[in-house]
Amino acid sequence: MTEERIIEGVTFKTAALPTANSIILLIQGAKANLGCGYFSMAAAEKMKDRFAIVRGVSTIEEVLAAPVADMSPEAAACGVTVGMKGQDALLLMEK
Secondary structure, three states, X not given: XXXXXXXXXXXXXXXXXXXXXXXXXXXXXXXXXXXXXXXXXXXXXXXXXXXXXXXXXXXXXHHHHOEEEEEOHHHHHOOOOOOOEHHHHHHHHHO
């Protein structure tokens, strides 16, 4: 399922895609990407994307509230740090 969500005046696309054993969760802006642990940070680094990962989540709301566990160098350059709330990381990356 995909939908748009406005966070502090910024529009993001969200995706919640069930697999046979899990769910893939992604929130995406024009520049920012915030996803669950299903994603590979190595791929994000190779593509030089602004990407942060949270873990242990099963809904988009949990992705926004969970602490960042890992981020690409491009996300770190935006001020994203391990432990910050996913929503805060997403907004920093989108600037």
